[in-house]
Amino acid sequence: MAVRLFEDEEHADSYWKYRISPSEELIDKVLHFHRSNKKSANDLAVDVGCGSGQGTLLLAPHFTCVVGTDISPAQLEMGRKHVNIPNVSYRESPAEELPFEDGSVDLVTAMSAFHWFDHSRFLQEAHRVLKPNGCLAVLNYTMDMELSYGDCSETLNHICNEVRVIRLILSEHLCVLHIL
Numbered sequence: 001m002a003v004r005l006f007e008d009e010e011h012a013d014s015y016w017k018y019r020i021s022p023s024e025e026l027i028d029k030v031l032h033f034h035r036s037n038k039k040s041a042n043d044l045a046v047d048v049g050c051g052s053g054q055g056t057l058l059l060a061p062h063f064t065c066v067v068g069t070d071i072s073p074a075q076l077e078m079g080r081k082h083v084n085i086p087n088v089s090y091r092e093s094p095a096e097e098l099p100f101e102d103g104s105v106d107l108v109t110a111m112s113a114f115h116w117f118d119h120s121r122f123l124q125e126a127h128r129v130l131k132p133n134g135c136l137a138v139l140n141y142t143m144d145m146e147l148s149y150g151d152c153s154e155t156l157n158h159i160c161n162e163v164r165v166i167r168l169i170l171s172e173h174l175c176v177l178h179i180l
């Protein structure tokens with residue numbers, strides 16, 4: 001991993017105080033896309049690079065179990081300390097080595113975090129942990145970045161460009177993909 005920021009306690013504390021949550025409208029878009037696949041289930045959602053969990057919490061009403069993962073213990077501690085929802089938990093892990101069984105996750109999200117990951121290794125992990133009809137949602141302030149995965153990089157980038165949704169307020173962009 002080339003760059004590791006956001007990790008110390010002071011930063012995590014500020015992050016908890018000042019980080020603006022992704023809009024519910026944006027989360028609704030992800031859920032709508034997820035549900036559009038009739039075989040999708042709502043058992044487990046994993047929010048990768050969850051920080052102090054503001055976005056993770058928005059998934060809680062829609063899944064039996066929601067797990068936020070992050071490489072920073074300080075960020076995760078902020079999430080645990082401030083909100084306690086029974087079906088939400090947090091686990092320390094790099095995005096590139098997710099602590100889940102093969103084919104066990106319905107939705108993987110990365111909210112304003114994908115740009116920090118090793119893209120190729122994260123996409124492989126997302127592919128590994130997602131169920132066959134699972135969904136990967138990459139939310140970011142910009143989609144001005146390239147995805148690279150096996151021999152389908154060109155197709156992936158094409159799909160992302162087609163489905164990206166520009167949010168006016170935060171200029172958040174969204175890319176959602178179903179795993180085949």
Ligand SMILES: C[S@@+](CC[C@H](N)C(=O)[O-])C[C@H]1O[C@@H](n2cnc3c(N)ncnc32)[C@H](O)[C@@H]1O
Pocket residue numbers: 001004005006007019022048049050051052053054055069070071072075093094095096110111112113116117118
């Ligand atoms: C900009 S913050 C976004 C946090 C949260 N998703 C949100 O929307 O508020 C990026 C987060 O990614 C985490 N992160 C960076 N690199 C990571 C990696 N390789 N694996 C897991 N988490 C990582 C950081 O610790 C940080 O909490």
